[in-house]
Amino acid sequence: MKDKIKVPEILAPAGSMESLKAAVAAGCDAIYIGGSRFGARAYADNPEKDEMLSAIEYCHLHGVKIYMTVNTLLKDREMDELYPFLKPYYEAGLDAVIVQDIGVLKNIHEWFPDIEIHASTQMTLTMGVSDKLLKKYGVTRMVPARELSMEELVQMRKDTSLEMEVFVHGALCYCYSGQCLFSSMLGGRSGNRGRCAQPCRQQYLVDGKKCGIGEYVLSPMELSNLPYIAEMIECGIDSFKIEGRMKRPEYTAFVTAMFRKYTDLYVELGKDGYRDYIKTNRAEFENDICHLKEIYNRGGFTQGYLEGRSGVPFEKKKYDSGVMLSAKRPKHGGVLVGKVISVGKGSLRYKLDKDIYPQDVVEFCDKNMRQEYEYTVGTHLKAGMQVEARFKKGSRIFAGDEVYRTKKAVLLDDIREKYIDKEKKVIITGKFEAHTGENAVLQVILKDIVYSVSGDVCQNALKNPADEKSVKKSIMQTGNTEFEFSTLDVTMDDGLFIPVGMLKKMRREALDGLKKKILEKHRRSVMPCDEGEKVKEYLTGESEKELGKTTEYIVSVMNMEQLSAVLDFKDKNITKIYLRMEILDDNEINHAIDEIHKNKKKAFIVMPQIFRKNVWERESAVLTGKDSSYLEKCDGFVIKNFEEYTFLTEKCMISSEKIVCDAQMYVMNKSAYDFWKENGITKFTMPFELTEYEMDGIAKKAGCEFILYTHIPLMVSAQCVRYNTKKCAFSEKKGINEKIILTDRKSREFMAINYCKYCYNIIYQKTPLYLKEYEDKLKDKGISKFRYDFTFESIEEVKTVLSGKYNGIYDEGHITNGVE
Template identity: 30%
Template sequence: MKAAKKVELLAPAGNAEAFYGAIHAGADAIYLGGSRFGARAYAENFSEEELIACIRYAHLFQRKVYLTVNTLVKESEFSGLYEYVLPYYRAGLDGVIVQDMGVFAYLREHFPGMELHGSTQMTITGEYGAAFLKEQGACRVVPARELSLAEIRKIKEVTGLEIECFIHGAMCYCYSGQCLFSSILGGRSGNRGRCAQPCRLPYTTGKHPKECYPLSLKDMCTIEYIPELLEAGIDSFKIEGRMKKPEYAAGVTAIYRKYIDRYYADSKAPQKISAADMHTLSCLYIRSERQDGYYHKHNGGEMVTLDSPAYSGSDETLLQNIRKKHLEHRLTIPVSMQAEFLTGETAKLYLWTGESAVTVEGNVVEEASRQPITQENIAKQLGKLGDSHFHLEDSLGIRVSDNAFYPLKAINELRRKGLALLEEQVILANGFPYERTSEKAPTLADDGDFRKNDSIKSQKSDEKWAITIRTPEQWQGFCGSSFWKDPVRTAGQLRLYLDADFLLQDPSAAEKILRSLTEKEIQSVIALPKILRLRDGQYLEKLRKLLLENLAYINGFQAANMEHIALLKQWNFTGKEIYGDHSLYLWNRTSRDFWKAFLDGYCLPLELNAAEQRDILDPAFPAEKVIYGRIPMMVTANCVQKTTDRCQPQENPKALDLIDRYHKRFPVQRNCTHCFNVIYNSVPLSLHKELCKWSGLVTRRLDFTTENETETLEVLEYFAGTRKELPYGEYTTGHEKRGVE
């Protein structure tokens, strides 16, 4: 299938110099960040004045600008969002790339007419999540970088959404939006644009005792696959690199522009990439060797820079050439002018370019008492176009009376006014808004004092618990615990999250488990796999069949992402509740209120501190809080086992350990059913000392991940109050006190 319209080449810009360089090199659109809310907090980024100037410049030359508002936003910051976006919206900003659904809903309401794009940080992995995003008003989605071309085609066919995909640059090892590694270890959150890149550090494993870099992916380069990517229906080719130098943005853009144009000139001609162009790409900040991403493979050791994550050296001569060609000059538009300075009449200046034309008038031209103006005076002043985006196409046509006087300062003002009006007309003629109108800033609703009321307490019998069970061993541990044996304690007060994979291992046993929970008045909730992909079709059919057969014993489902939300909506199990996991981020009241329409309860986020979590509580929307469990640091398509040893899909996928420089062991749980890894923290989160502060406010949740039967039982007995000694030594309180920047 040939592409229906020309693809957009989308380039990064970390500063104004990179922006202009990428435009001059042929980018159709630029994505960039302002001073706040962007996922590259350490890029130079743009001041308000710079960014508005860039929007105007882009629109003059029929290019687009997308603003990255692709971080999670705290409640304390949310009030600044309107004033931040407003000047760019007024200036005609083309679109905003968003992660936070609270931000998404807010921008949709208050900035109509501006495109909203779903960031890759939303972890959209298939048609369900993309369709959900479209229903909310998105016109474009940036799906997970791990998707194959077949999956991208499927999303396009089902939803009709514009698809924006990365084609070049650095690759994250984790599904974007699912990484807490940097956040938990050092407080620098990837969800806040402050990632410290622990994936680029050395580790050892049991099978690979020599120090290596198993989490460091090679950089992507797809220049050889342009025809295939175009014919897959991708709408926008995205180059990664807002943290990189302007020479990178311009140089990479220029080469992709060359081969995209060559395809459109003759799509049947073989696309042979010259050695010189491959050398150029290799010299522009490529980490180790190149690879072509996930478009043709699911994972593999050949994608990883096991030996070194360092960038290869750049060619200084090459950088100078790029600078000279793309960075040292600005584009200008040819303009023609005629002027009239006739005594007794208003001064007139006519300007035109292409289909656009304007006329400006000044004051009345007077008779000169001493020195009259001349054609040379006028031409000199009107010809000063150095700071504008125009150049004079031919000689000025000037009519001037013999004894006319007009101040030179006023001639300059006439020129400035005319060029400004012509610029506006050109932008409008190009199909862009020059200046949007907007309403008065909205006021944010006040939720009252509920969040601040630390004195709210509850009797022990009113304390609610949630427990996550993933394995048969953990189920046995649970059955031996007081939570199971004391029906008075748990009746109506306990929610059990049962991993769907665990239940499908033995459907007959699953029925017995679900029936027994109903008899015990324990709420049974099915936790869907963390990542669902196109290849999970048969799995989902089996799961749906199991669920239908046992629907009477199932109270609800846990949704970890938008894919889950939309899938459950399609399944339409009437009367069943849906609880959002902590990875379905609710960081502010606006996102909380957005998700309230789709969920019956939610889990407080792991990266906010206690005060920030309290700030989003709502008595009408039940919250739960993880008080025990290993935090998932990464969810990955690549497999540490396969990279460092070999694929073992038929063997028991027990966790292996990643061992860092400080000898900390991070369990890597392999999910071979869906072919993804979950890398857990080296120690469990434990908030046993904080329990009383949350009494009556939340459901307390215990997550079991890598624990065996005995460990599960010991932890449950401790939190049940029947065991006094803490069953584990080291633990972390996560972000309970510090939070993230």
């Protein structure tokens, strides 16, 4: 007897209605799509209200769920628009919303309690331990960070009862999702607000030089976990999520079809049967992978994160540097189809390894994968042939250069014919009965939904009586409707007169009724707060302004030298010192706390930027072990993610009153503040992406801290610039916490540091944020707690900044300009 298999949902992206219909035709179980507001793909062809309502209807008619992305950070001025925006979709039966902002999460749960909420990958969830906190606010599913290994996903499945939705195919960000400020700080286009300009796909010099692996050192390859379908099903993943709301409908359709195919094969054949099938049909599997590459790939595909290739201790596994990067080419790379064998004046010859077809696009690339020339093929050319082609003057093409196909026209045509050009119908069955002296009856049936209509009373025919064939023909001609009959059972007396007009009317009424009945199953009634009472309450809520309170200064340090400089700076208004854990070892932290207390200041521990399973285990041993002494000695903790909240409050039994939310927790609006207040935290840090005018609503909160000086962390990555461009510092035992300068094409410089203690990279803006001149304005808003965050500053630089004498180049961030 086969074990019962939990069949994962195939979740497809839809950046347009055409993509949505293509995904449904290809066999998806659910769609995720952005509306006209609040989605993380602001530049997709997102539908407006009427089209979104049509999308909800279309999906529900086809038995497909539909989730809306509401996964951006909202500012206070936008929160009043959220309720009227979501209300019609909620009433139409929208199945779930995908959310990043905890203020949005709180309000949606309060305003629309019957809708499911999915915690977005933008929340940077790396473990399942915080599910109790999320469940309180209606979260039914979490989308883990894409950086997790199979081992971590297995553990997460054990730790949480929430559904797990895992990305299985598509683009990878260099940064942990939700932790990226690169696009925002450089050009005002915030990735947290759906407008990422993709600085990770740009060229960078490394320490002033071109890098040997390529110039696109922040550009990951494309993800495809198709080879790991069996392991993910066995892990208990609930939903296979395909990335690609900005991609074309053909991409959506084909990727969906491939994951549908192999998921269904596993369900049909079982654990051993599926693996046997893949072994014996390897050529078929490789061909499908090749077709996926033809549709879109960056430097091929990677399963690196799933295999634990980064973000975990390197003593476990070692890999070649750059193994997950498409460092030579940041866009679609196509498929290798041949090689140049000779080059003459204006023409060349190349030999084909694969067939190419009419309207295929082939390009000639140099050794660095730079395109030199491309053209469209006009005829079918077979593998093994030598082909002569002319090329554009000035193209640098040499014998040995590779030839790639970047568009396989016959594949795209086939996909379009199967899934796009012909709209999928809803398959129904029917029953028609007609008896002398009784009303004709037509039933239309979709699974457990039945709708019946009655026609006229049936009379005997004077001539030309109806027969079963003619009746079926009239009823089964569904034309432009959404439905198509698979079968129609006809039971009728002989010799009856059955008008064709009556049959067509019955068919029309039956299909209209069935459609209405299907959609009614999903519709919800109007909420009690229909007139917007909750919104009004939100907009007029009480503030907690603390004008006139003594100004406090807080200083965050990375090492003992910086601490020494701060303690030497005798300023009674420096009340707290934050100790970051990336560089300091446990003995140094203990000693630092003692020194801080001797100087009559409070000592806080700043928790790691990312808190994965291996970090949880390490800090559990340190903070709750017999030899630990600083857990109780320190005065508080600064957290950067959900896992740390759970770790401190449940594992370490720390009172939430001792916790401060750092800027990465994105308390962007009053509702986000209320979320944490309800869970015992009233101290938070102002996020970097608010202007002086946008922060009014939360600046008045008593626990607000404002960072006056820092090098803004633009990216936090499981990738490592040093490892990918040189060697692993951890395994070499040198170069740990090394500073590497990245320079972009506009000569702007950034600092990448590999924090080997926790195996993550942080890329900082080299030019510091310095807002001392805004201090009086900020005090007028009610802010009384100001912070200096030091990273790689020297003792002298620390003293200069604290003394107010810093006059170097600095950046005002977006306190004046804001971000989109």
